[in-house]
Amino acid sequence: MPPKLELHADRLFPADGSVRAIARALYASIKDAPIISPHGHTDPAWFAQNAPFGDATDLLLRPDHYMFRMLYSQGIALEDLGIGPAKATYDPRKAWRILAQNWHLFRGTPTRMWSDWVFAEVFGMTDMLCAETADAYFDTITDKLGTDAFRPRALFDRFNIAVIATTESPLDDLAHHAAIMAENASGGWQGRVVTAYRPDPVVDPDFEGFRANLDRFSQITGQDCTTWQGYLDAHRQRRAFFARHGATSTDHGHPTAQTANLSARDAAALFDTIVAGTFTAAEAELFRAQMLTEMAAMSLDDGLVMQIHPGSFRNHNEALFHTFGRDKGADIPMRTDYVHALKPLLDAYGNEPGLSIILFTLDESVYARELAPLAGHYPCLKLGPAWWFHDSPEGMRRFRQATTETAGFYNTVGFNDDTRAFLSIPARHDVARRIDCGFLAQLVAEHRLADWEAAELARDLTNGLVKKAYRL
Amino acid sequence: MPPKLELHADRLFPADGSVRAIARALYASIKDAPIISPHGHTDPAWFAQNAPFGDATDLLLRPDHYMFRMLYSQGIALEDLGIGPAKATYDPRKAWRILAQNWHLFRGTPTRMWSDWVFAEVFGMTDMLCAETADAYFDTITDKLGTDAFRPRALFDRFNIAVIATTESPLDDLAHHAAIMAENASGGWQGRVVTAYRPDPVVDPDFEGFRANLDRFSQITGQDCTTWQGYLDAHRQRRAFFARHGATSTDHGHPTAQTANLSARDAAALFDTIVAGTFTAAEAELFRAQMLTEMAAMSLDDGLVMQIHPGSFRNHNEALFHTFGRDKGADIPMRTDYVHALKPLLDAYGNEPGLSIILFTLDESVYARELAPLAGHYPCLKLGPAWWFHDSPEGMRRFRQATTETAGFYNTVGFNDDTRAFLSIPARHDVARRIDCGFLAQLVAEHRLADWEAAELARDLTNGLVKKAYRL
Amino acid sequence: MPPKLELHADRLFPADGSVRAIARALYASIKDAPIISPHGHTDPAWFAQNAPFGDATDLLLRPDHYMFRMLYSQGIALEDLGIGPAKATYDPRKAWRILAQNWHLFRGTPTRMWSDWVFAEVFGMTDMLCAETADAYFDTITDKLGTDAFRPRALFDRFNIAVIATTESPLDDLAHHAAIMAENASGGWQGRVVTAYRPDPVVDPDFEGFRANLDRFSQITGQDCTTWQGYLDAHRQRRAFFARHGATSTDHGHPTAQTANLSARDAAALFDTIVAGTFTAAEAELFRAQMLTEMAAMSLDDGLVMQIHPGSFRNHNEALFHTFGRDKGADIPMRTDYVHALKPLLDAYGNEPGLSIILFTLDESVYARELAPLAGHYPCLKLGPAWWFHDSPEGMRRFRQATTETAGFYNTVGFNDDTRAFLSIPARHDVARRIDCGFLAQLVAEHRLADWEAAELARDLTNGLVKKAYRL
Secondary structure, X not given: OOOEOOOOOOOXXXXXXXXXXXXXXXXXXXXXXXXXXXXXXXXXXXHHHOOOOOOHHHHHHOOOHHHHHHHHHOOOOHHHHOOOXXXXXXXXXXXXXXXXXXXXXXXXXXXXXXXXXXXXXXXXXXXXXXXXXXXXXXXXHHHHHOXXXXXXXXXXXXXXXXXXXXXXXXXXXXXXXXXXXXXXXXXXXXXXXXXXXOOHHHHOOOOOOHHHHHHHHHHHHOOOOOOHHHHHHHHHHHHHHHHHOOOOEEEEOOOOOOXXXXXXXXXXXXXXXXXXXXXXXXXXXXXHHHXXXXXXXXXXXXXXXXXXXXXXXXXXXXXXXXXXXXXXXXXXXXXXXXXXXXXXXXXXXXXXXXXXXXXXXXXXXXXXHHHHHHHOXXXXXXXXXXXXXXXXXXXXXXXXXXXXXXXXXXXXXXXXXXXXOHHHHHHHHHHHXXXXXXXXXXXXXXXXXXXXXXXXXXXXXXXXXXXHHOOO | OOOEOOOOOOOOOOOOHHHHHHHHHHHHHHOOOOEEEOOOOOOHHXXXXXXXXXXXXXXXXXXXXXXXXXXXXXXXXXXXXXXXXXXXXXXXXXXXXXXXXOHHHHOOOHHHHHHHHHHXXXXXXXXXXXXXXXXXHHHHHHHHHOOHHHOHHHXXXXXXXXXXXXXXXXXXXXXXXXXXXXXXXOOOOOOOEEOOEOOHHHHOOOOOOHHHHHHHHHHHHOOOOOOHHHHHHHHHHHHHHHHHOOOOEEXXXXXXXXXXXXXXXXXXXXXXXXXXXXXXXXXXXXXXXHHHHHHHHHHXXXXXXXXXXXXXXXXXXXXXXXXXXXXXXXXXXXXXOOOOOOHHHHHHHOOOOOOOEEEOOOOOOHHHHHHHHHHOOXXXXXXXXXXXXXXXXXXXXXXXXXXXXXXXXXXXXXXXXXXXXXXXXXXXXXXXXXXXXXXHHHHHHOOXXXXXXXXXXXXXXXXXXXXXXXXX | OOOEOOOOXXXXXXXXXHHHHHHHHHHHHHOOOOEXXXXXXXXXXXXXXXXXXXXXXXXXXXXXXXXXXXXXXXXXXXXXXXXXXXXXXXXXXXXXXXXXXXXXXXXXXXXXXXXXHHHHHHOOOOEOOOHHHHHHHHHXXXXXXXXXXXXXXXXXXXXXXXXEEOOEOOOOOOHHHHHXXXXXXXXXXXXXXXXXXXXXXXXXXXXXXXXXXXXXXXXXXOOOOOOHHHHHHHHHHHHHHHHHOOOOEEEEOOOOOOOOOOOHHHHHHHHHHHHHOOOOHHHHHHHHHHHHHHHHHHHHHHOOEEEEOOOEEOOOOHHHHHHHOOOXXXXXXXXXXXXXXXXXXXXXXXXXXXXXXXXOOOOOXXXXXXXXXXXXXXXXXXXXXXXXXXXXXXXXXXXXXXXXXXXXXXXXXXXXXXXXXXXXXXXXXXXHHHHHHHHHHHHHHOOOOOHHHHHHHHHHHHHHHHHHHOOO
């Protein structure tokens, strides 16, 4: 007999009975609130075209770097999971069996928790995933995915998503967003899917294909993107285009949080070097730094909220990158400075009441030391939620414990699921809600907060702050 | 009806019933111990002159950077709070209302906890601060502050303060301390108010007015403070003067913990460069570093305990600094190294049994990694309590959790309130006592400590260690 | 009446009653499992010769840097504890009394916990160590140590040690291991004592006597260790020799985790500079870095598991080092980077399924930020347990909390006692077992793990993972 799959009603609440009772009551008051997903990586084509998702492996394993990185770390070949150039030859059922046989590896991880929710709540599984149940899982999930109730829009509606943001490059034509908006307007499907402006491919000189991207940027915008003014105008134009497709934010995934504030003349000269391709590593870094400040200036004009996601050493595994490409679970966090790095931008625009910058980090040592003090002072700064490797029960607890006393709750912005794993979105928001309610319950139990205040905060952390911060 | 203001008897104790019972008993045994405040920033004029404190805003809001930095971070203008050049035009009642309307911002922060104590215990308020109660708060507090029972000395006595240290520049004439000591001696008010020697204005070449300060230093001491020997002698002289005014400690607020041990010749040459004003940033840093070692040498002679408070990026917000000046909530912690930085000083004097150096940090990542190992070895080193942004319930817990296993309790020095917010001093000590008792209770509950040991430690952490460490 | 010495059955379990019950049950299922000690510093001569251990001070105080560093930090002279050049003149009973009088310093430290176990379980003491019981302790312990039941082999058997690894230099002749193996083979004592290859004395150019060590290395191996090829061949030869004496691992105690992958030509040239003794600090660092990669290459060939223990600033107290030598409690952790440092080695061999590298750290800020993400991706990397200053209840909890969500449990390797304090080995393993069971119980109580999974994990964390990771 395989073990039972159970989602306990009290999961993730503090173990102490009196605290748990408070957490349970807080959670009951917000658990059914709609999902607002202001930052993530779902594919807008899903919602525009509403095609079925494919088989279990194709939807749940192959695109999920949390899953395959753990399997890879234990010596399992990516090719056997259908990842990489040899995809054509793999067997999705066999790949799924590998996952099932190794499901114990995920004990204690958020992947386990999100997946169990998907298995139980989305697909109605009642036994745990294991070697014995592998085929039943594969068949049940694959079968259901073929039915209308499991198409993207049906799930979107079932998940009670009020709005979801995707993330696109300036080179994207946003055709899927346009199609969805047209359908919204014409009284068809009412799901709200907005974009966000992620200019890394034309801002980061080290991005694959950067120079060709610039040419494409020129083509799309009609600007000469080999000149500094043309390039900046192209950004302004595309930002406006993105805003018309629902974008309320931009997003910047730089290696560091470095900003710069060069004179217009120096910036133009630097840009020439970048365009010429003769730049050093330091010049590439300086250009990215300058562009954060340029983006802040544009945000002041057009009102788009800036998100900065720094500190990931992308594609750390060189051999893997060459064979399998980007996003294969080999991005590793680095120590990240914000105090010195952000100063040029803050010196320029830090006191602007109209500017809003949401900071993220993969370096938890900066929560209490740098980020909370910065956000607890500068009017333009807010703190994004625990991110990526730290988007987990312990990670979220550390975030609240380390930031609240200096930045308070009201300099934070609610939860981001930040995922392409669409089916797990409700599970991710649920984890955040449970952890936040547990944290608030702890404060109530220690008499640091009145119960009615905790209830108000639970609502603010779930829906209030995210709407305000992202101008949604 | 406004919500009630309640200070629960069990606040800040661990939620678990059995641990809480232990914490409660420990706390009962030390809660009424006198306050020993070995480091802080109250104004000695208050105690020398005993004038009334003014209105609610003037005492509780305008000087409190914890309060106004949070309000500023949410877009409230400092001018509206009576801060900055436009002070004359502001309305204290309106400023107070702004605070009241935004009181929710402080949920989960120590400011909220300290203030609630002041409101309830000092002023007898029974409703929570909110828009509805703003005027009643302002009037009640302002009225009471006009009565004799709320003058500085009356509160000092009511707060059961055994001794308080203020912090002065070498350029200060200590007239207020002299007046208090004279009154002490003549059988008048018996409050003990001592000074501490904080030479940053004449040690840090980057301090505003540094060069003019040196001239004033010469004037006061009769030494030629443009020569290395005259300058060192001036320090010796002022340290002795401070010691005669009760000082048992010095305090050093450098950007980093860097120390240096130059030859006398090199130090003198460096000093010439500093005096000439032709120094580089590296030379300024080296001079500060050298001066820590010089101060340690003087401490060996005169017995003053050294405190080092490194790691704050002062006045990070340039525009704000230019308009509003220092100490406006824009000091941001930085990553701080101690292992390499302190080595020159420790190589010189680290094994001296007569030397005592108390280390503080704004970088919690060094607690377990650097500070506890250093203090758990070097006879001259002790660990100051959780400081500034970390002087909070969670911050204090992290401090004990991270330092105790390597440095033990007896290489720590009790609590510092480190504040200019006089009325909150009992609240701050109370928070520290509650958190320490909770931490000890946890150790007892986990059978890591006997109950009688925890009781002894509670007394040591409250009064024993601070007296010994600060030679009070 | 001295206070009683009690080892509570529930010590170190979470305080909450329901969590504690789960922890207690998990612990009951693994507490009697044999001890597997894959990395440590016991002396193989003890087990080869089986001579009595000497007096209480000689066994328990003088060699224990955790103990004497704490005493030293409080102003007690090392000479009075029988440490240093003046050893001949000290009185072991007086030294023991000093320890007893200062036993309160260890409150809240692991030393207290390990020692109490040794006192109670090994020696049957029933009163706590204090001034009053000092002599009784000294006499009882010293007397018992003179009896056969307290000789090394008797204690080894009594402690239920399945296998213990010691750590030797390539210059060691492993005579004690050979003697033990011969006795094992001939049907005598069956204790399994293996060695580990720790080449720092011939790999680290800054090691005391490095150049002379190279000559000795040549002598022992018959290779010309002043040539790069001869030097590498000497390593290969000694590694094989160590493997024949039971070694399954190597160990590398570098100041940093830096690795390098020079061309053979550049490596040979660097080696010439090292041998010539004309190297800079940077060249010494580069050589150590290169040697980690060379060792990884050899591990691929001979299957020895690599352990990297970086980040200790050895002999930080210069004066103490000159008078008393190495390992006197003055090693201080430093901030340590892994993401950039390990890349050259990982680029060369990171995806080799046959390679196994166990990473340790003294810098806890890297647990969640660098180590868990690296080990959660690279097939060759595993995480060693909380090390040295962090081998403590709070330290172990932080390790699990910070690493599990990203690396899972199965990229960790069980516990290392890493000690020369032989009598405390069972206590150290017991602390680890209790903390792990408490951590698992917390996950079960929060419904993040099923109870049967926690039971399986408790077994894996105790014996399963260590056997697999160390190939024992």
